[in-house]
Amino acid sequence: MSAARVLPTRVSAGQVSVGQVSPVPASTHLAGALRPLAVEGLSVRLGGNQVLDAVNLEVDRGELMGLIGPNGAGKTTVLRAIVGLVTPEAGTVLVDGRRPTPGRPAVGYVPQSHDVAWDFPITVADAVMTGLTGRGGRGGRSGRGWRAGALRRPGADAWRAVAGALAQVGMADLAGRPVAHLSGGQRQRVLLARALAPAPALLLLDEPFTGLDLPTSELLATLFADLARQGHALVMTTHDILAALDTCHRIALLNRTIVAIGTPSELTADLDPWITTFHLKAGSALLRALKTA
Amino acid sequence: MSPIDFLTDLLNPDLAFLPKALVVAVMSAAVCGVVGTHVVLRGMAFIGDAVAHAVFPGLAIAFAVSGNLALGGAIAGVITAVLVAVLSQNRRLKEDSVIAILFVAAFGIGIVVISAVPGYGGSLQHFLFGSIAGIPDSDLYMVAGTGIGILAAMFIFHQEFVAIGLDRDFARTQGIKVFRYDLLLYVLVTLAVVISVQTIGNILVLALLVAPAATARLLTDSLAAMMAIAPAIGAVSATVGLYISWSWDLPTGGTIVLVLTAAFLAAWLLSPRRGRRSRSIPATMATRRSQKRATPSTTAIRSGS
Numbered sequence: 001m002s003a004a005r006v007l008p009t010r011v012s013a014g015q016v017s018v019g020q021v022s023p024v025p026a027s028t029h030l031a032g033a034l035r036p037l038a039v040e041g042l043s044v045r046l047g048g049n050q051v052l053d054a055v056n057l058e059v060d061r062g063e064l065m066g067l068i069g070p071n072g073a074g075k076t077t078v079l080r081a082i083v084g085l086v087t088p089e090a091g092t093v094l095v096d097g098r099r100p101t102p103g104r105p106a107v108g109y110v111p112q113s114h115d116v117a118w119d120f121p122i123t124v125a126d127a128v129m130t131g132l133t134g135r136g137g138r139g140g141r142s143g144r145g146w147r148a149g150a151l152r153r154p155g156a157d158a159w160r161a162v163a164g165a166l167a168q169v170g171m172a173d174l175a176g177r178p179v180a181h182l183s184g185g186q187r188q189r190v191l192l193a194r195a196l197a198p199a200p201a202l203l204l205l206d207e208p209f210t211g212l213d214l215p216t217s218e219l220l221a222t223l224f225a226d227l228a229r230q231g232h233a234l235v236m237t238t239h240d241i242l243a244a245l246d247t248c249h250r251i252a253l254l255n256r257t258i259v260a261i262g263t264p265s266e267l268t269a270d271l272d273p274w275i276t277t278f279h280l281k282a283g284s285a286l287l288r289a290l291k292t293a
Numbered sequence: 294m295s296p297i298d299f300l301t302d303l304l305n306p307d308l309a310f311l312p313k314a315l316v317v318a319v320m321s322a323a324v325c326g327v328v329g330t331h332v333v334l335r336g337m338a339f340i341g342d343a344v345a346h347a348v349f350p351g352l353a354i355a356f357a358v359s360g361n362l363a364l365g366g367a368i369a370g371v372i373t374a375v376l377v378a379v380l381s382q383n384r385r386l387k388e389d390s391v392i393a394i395l396f397v398a399a400f401g402i403g404i405v406v407i408s409a410v411p412g413y414g415g416s417l418q419h420f421l422f423g424s425i426a427g428i429p430d431s432d433l434y435m436v437a438g439t440g441i442g443i444l445a446a447m448f449i450f451h452q453e454f455v456a457i458g459l460d461r462d463f464a465r466t467q468g469i470k471v472f473r474y475d476l477l478l479y480v481l482v483t484l485a486v487v488i489s490v491q492t493i494g495n496i497l498v499l500a501l502l503v504a505p506a507a508t509a510r511l512l513t514d515s516l517a518a519m520m521a522i523a524p525a526i527g528a529v530s531a532t533v534g535l536y537i538s539w540s541w542d543l544p545t546g547g548t549i550v551l552v553l554t555a556a557f558l559a560a561w562l563l564s565p566r567r568g569r570r571s572r573s574i575p576a577t578m579a580t581r582r583s584q585k586r587a588t589p590s591t592t593a594i595r596s597g598s
Contacts, residue, residue: 080462083466084465084466085462085465085466101468102465102466102467102468102469107466109463109466111460111462111463115460115462115463116459116460116463117334117458117459117460120334120455120458120459120516121334121510121513121514121515121516121519122455122459122515122516123515126455126516127459129452130452130455130456130459130460130463130464130467131467133452133453133455133456133464133467133469134453134456134464134467134468134469152449152450152452153452154452178514178515179459180514181514194463
């Protein structure tokens, strides 16, 4: 895990510099190209609005990065740009040193739970199998292709990958259960297993704690930490700031651009970036919570 | 008329049109049941309605120029389906508005074209409400061939349809061309409609697409079971509907639709998990049932839905 390279620097009274991942030496650039995720100068305009402006972000293997910001800050858009669901206006995204196109290289994307049709009548195992669908072809683009002969049905390798992903998230016992019968926490774990099925180096988690009770959130946080220990790189957007401070190795404060990046202890040592990111007023509950964090 | 009498009539060489009508009705109902599963699960009933109506101008033009009715209907339906898919990409317009505009326009064209044909009254009724008389052998083969093609496509692209139905955005991240598969599904719906129009008619064909699949949804939480139950319900309803209409001299299309509706109501009332009866089952029992269905082994995983 890399140490924090960036903390905001005042450029003029009342103004905080933005998008300031510190200049990376040329040798590091080469290393950065092989990082699970390297985002540079990412700008996105949607419907005439500048949603992201020159976002820089790098994530290493084994690192859990939290992406925090107010509503409309562009957190989800960052993830959607990385997986190719929105087209950037400018900037580059490299996953494992390559520009990602849908399906390759494998990026595990866990969308917000409400984006999924949970009443679709399939089992947990079938839902996880959709994580391998579209990555087919002989041998599979991801090495876990699901095509088996002319009938285009998942083969033994694909089902083994599904079983392995379910075991990773502790859902093996519920493989045959209809997804409509799952609790919120179980649904989140199914989405995580679906993302893990193609064995991606990078996992993108969009608001994984939304709507979950505290014990379930803690369970998931433990799971994310385990995945990081196994060598995955994880980027997680969340509104649960305390959970992020507790779980993430580094946190990026985002409000259209990256305001600051650092370890939780670095970011809680200086609250100015939080004030800038969330437009906080003195005495806000968040500031009080951060001071005691 | 008893079922034995109906069977006797089916075997009567002087009534050769009757078994042909039964075969066409059963095949088209079964195919619509399979395609209708995705129509129901993806909330596409309105699109199905639009395509069903859009087939009409193609039928009318083909009739006016003495061309192949099925081909004319298929072309018109596919053009409308493509237009729906393309125009729906415009975020300023909601999809239902696009569909409504296109399908009434298509139906209007059909009415204008057919009314220009001398003595169109009988033909219009035939198109709109279906007819079991005068189905040529060529139609029988066309329905069988097209039906097999539709089912083959549904089977081959099953995994993609499931992935898109569950989570469209995620499917895009997987490299699945969602727009192309939407188009393919629209075309399959169109073809299913075209082969069904003969017996059930243009206006009521939507019932074949939606009712069996919706009924099956009330009875199961498994997509595979739904795709087996829906065509079975469609085929049985088509047979019973034809029998009733033959026995009491009722319009075939309307009678089949009423049988389908009765099946849906019965499922809604009696379905143990999703129908009204489910409200009388304690929640703990429902939970126990679903837990019983959950199986831990890889063998169970491979069996899929």
